[in-house]
Amino acid sequence: MPIGPPQRKPAGGESSTLRADPKCSILTAAVASDSTQAVHLDSTAFINGSRKSLFGLDAGLLAEVMKEMGQPAWRARQLADALYRQWIEELPLVSTLPLNLRDRLADEGWQVGRPKIAQVFRSADGTERYLVQGQGATDTVEAVWMPEGDDGEAGDGSEDENRPWRRATICVSSQVGCAVNCRFCLTAKLGLQRNLSAGEIAGQVIAVLARHAVEVGRDRLNLVFMGMGEPFLNYDNFMAAVRLLVNEAGLSPRRMTVSTSGIVPGIERFAQEPPEVRPKLAISLNAPNNAVRSDVMPINRKWPIEAVVDAVRGVKLRPRERITFEYVLLGGVTDRPEHAAEVARLVRRSGLPAKVNLIAWNPGPGIGYATPEPGTVEAFRQALIAAGVPAYLRKPRGRDIYAACGQLKRTVEG
Numbered sequence: 001m002p003i004g005p006p007q008r009k010p011a012g013g014e015s016s017t018l019r020a021d022p023k024c025s026i027l028t029a030a031v032a033s034d035s036t037q038a039v040h041l042d043s044t045a046f047i048n049g050s051r052k053s054l055f056g057l058d059a060g061l062l063a064e065v066m067k068e069m070g071q072p073a074w075r076a077r078q079l080a081d082a083l084y085r086q087w088i089e090e091l092p093l094v095s096t097l098p099l100n101l102r103d104r105l106a107d108e109g110w111q112v113g114r115p116k117i118a119q120v121f122r123s124a125d126g127t128e129r130y131l132v133q134g135q136g137a138t139d140t141v142e143a144v145w146m147p148e149g150d151d152g153e154a155g156d157g158s159e160d161e162n163r164p165w166r167r168a169t170i171c172v173s174s175q176v177g178c179a180v181n182c183r184f185c186l187t188a189k190l191g192l193q194r195n196l197s198a199g200e201i202a203g204q205v206i207a208v209l210a211r212h213a214v215e216v217g218r219d220r221l222n223l224v225f226m227g228m229g230e231p232f233l234n235y236d237n238f239m240a241a242v243r244l245l246v247n248e249a250g251l252s253p254r255r256m257t258v259s260t261s262g263i264v265p266g267i268e269r270f271a272q273e274p275p276e277v278r279p280k281l282a283i284s285l286n287a288p289n290n291a292v293r294s295d296v297m298p299i300n301r302k303w304p305i306e307a308v309v310d311a312v313r314g315v316k317l318r319p320r321e322r323i324t325f326e327y328v329l330l331g332g333v334t335d336r337p338e339h340a341a342e343v344a345r346l347v348r349r350s351g352l353p354a355k356v357n358l359i360a361w362n363p364g365p366g367i368g369y370a371t372p373e374p375g376t377v378e379a380f381r382q383a384l385i386a387a388g389v390p391a392y393l394r395k396p397r398g399r400d401i402y403a404a405c406g407q408l409k410r411t412v413e414g
């Protein structure tokens with residue numbers, strides 16, 4: 001489906017109509033000067049003017065803040081609950097802390113500092129795309145809320161047929177821009193502007209959870225790190241965000257998926273993560289062989305398919321867990337029957353428990369690929385299935401939300 005011209009951000013407030021295709025993976029942002037600066041506690045805390053952000057600090061770091069104030073460690077637990085379980089946005093509203101402690105924190109320059117949803121674009125089907133402003137940042141990134149998901153989670157063993165009426169997928173970003181330069185991706189055109197901090201990554205999730213009053217642990221929520229950027233090129237902050245979301249916010253890592261373009265050192269680090277805080281892994285494959293992949297994803301020249309698959313073999317999977325291969329179908333380039341046969345061989349030869357998520361490419365300005373016909377996409381999917389490879393088609397949400405690393409991304413600010 002064609003996409004309209006880039007949208008300028010209105011002066012403020014919500015948009016009640018869909019202004020641009022909300023795509024999970026899309027992102028955005030005009031980067032002006034970045035005045036953020038790390039504080040001493042760790043790289044996730046920022047100074048915004050004179051204010052330091054508590055959001056982004058885990059329970060251990062919050063304990064350090066409390067200790068410096070002569071407070072017992074359990075005050076840190078109260079603070080962590082307020083930030084990550086109650087989603088309180090303003091320090092004066094943290095009623096579990098005594099008033100004089102809240103005042104002292106404020107006097108010493110602390111604020112909650114959670115990233116804020118600056119603008120909302122809403123689709124008729126309930127999909128929402130957000131511009132989220134980070135901690136002390138003047139730029140924004142996008143996150144997407146997809147009620148009822150997009151079927152990308154199908155076949156991963158996490159389906160819950162008893163609660164089909166309460167499921168959603170949130171897609172978040174890990175960087176402003178991206179350095180990977182996939183040829184089919186609009187974000188690539190921005191280049192890498194900066195890494196997001198752990199608080200800025202986790203904050204996108206909490207802001208969206210709060211907006212929709214999600215009941216963590218009850219509602220079926222999938223989280224995909226497939227927005228703007230390559231998470232494994234911002235590895236430490238990405239994983240710190242995952243730990244915040246798992247350990248402090250109570251989200252399940254089994255319902256999280258991170259997509260990588262195939263950054264082998266990142267996959268090798270990921271393989272060392274303990275399963276209790278490790279998301280599932282998706283590889284943005286997008287081509288049937290190295291020759292085509294190096295054309296559409298130049299990163300393949302550094303880490304070809306075999307090296308990526310080798311690294312993935314090092315990830316110890318949980319029972320029933322599968323690796324996902326994301327595959328953007330580019331008309332005439334990666335969508336032919338012989339390509340489907342190659343992909344099936346590649347997946348089978350990998351020996352990995354795997355599935356393939358197919359994504360019909362969506363055109364974007366200045367990118368010279370074609371969208372395959374629906375019949376071609378379905379034929380590709382059936383060819384994979386016939387060859388014994390589970391294959392799913394991400395259904396469009398809003399006006400084409402296909403969510404995956406390897407998707408179009410869209411600049412919405414001029």
Ligand code: SF4
Pocket residue numbers: 178179180181182185186187188227228229230261405406407409
């Ligand atoms: S598809 Fe993902 S990894 Fe590739 S350039 Fe776009 S954001 Fe970066």
